[in-house]
Amino acid sequence: MAGRKKSEHIREAIVRGAAEVFSSREFHEVLTDDIAEHVGVGKGTLYRYFRSKEELYLAAIGDSLRELHASVTAVLADDAPLVPTIERLVRTLIAYFWERRDFFVLMHRLEPKLKAKERSEWRQRRDEIVDLLRRRIDRAVQRGEIARVHARVATEALLGMIRGACVYRQPSDRREDVAQTIVQLFLHGIASTAAQEQPATPPSRGFARWR
Template identity: 55%
Template structure:
């Protein structure tokens, strides 16, 4: 038994099952026996691939992040205008979360049981994705822009928008449509005319994206300042 070669397929099956079970219950409520029973294998088989329940939990996160990074790599591979790249990136991550709901739940659950070294590696995997996107912004944005001056914060804002869209998605939400809205709002703000969102994310530029009319509050403030613009 000890000399038998480990099977990548068995390991992958254990990870898929563990991700599902861990997402349904808190870490301390899950037994290794539960995962083994769901798979129809002995608990000893799981321990041939993972040293402990903690190691298995950690592996579900790392494998999911590696898969997400590969998907992001593919999305960023083809050169395109910045708006197109951002839309493509957002849609890719949303679809990844859509198709891996259990992984998404685990990714955003703060589990104190992880070893500090495991948590550090988890953070490193995420950091690599952040660096990918930060590099895109630094290369594509003009130097005076806020996103170019503070790329790390810009990436975290973008990821926050993606996370919220995935976490609070409605039954009728679709990744492509959400990606258009998120990309337009991220690049040009929520004052972009809603009818222009598609043009913005096709890379037709800010010049083609007309701003919506000033709100009542904005017009009143302008009036109090003697009609001068506050922009």
């Protein structure tokens, strides 16, 4: 007799819940019972979807990377001018990571433990994201949209600001204020004059430390 059809909704819930548990402690400290309790499913259900704790751990990383890659590709595929592209990209990534700080913790812990093939796969996805943005910045330089810059360094700087803002955000931070501040810093710099800056709505008082 064939088994029950697997539910994508349940799988996604398991992966998301597992990521939260794995990010809160070391891999060897996590029990499948902990994950099942956190997700609200039976232990048997976990093993129906994933054969081992290791497989579930890798799924938590792999699903996030694929989703992130698709989101970034969709934004950068548009050949719009760089400024609105950067604004869309920052808001897209901030929205994605706002509730996913566990993703960064998992990536930091996972990379040294990956086998060569697995490390190559996730590194390739990250490199593709970096290369897409780097080429977009290079194209903007060639078109005269922005000053000549080191495109790869600029790319890593932008992604680093987004990462830091999401990982170390405070309860009073507002997502839109964070995104707007990063866009302003990246496009205009912290020392820009009023004449050089584009009009923007000032961040809220609760976000004053980012000014």
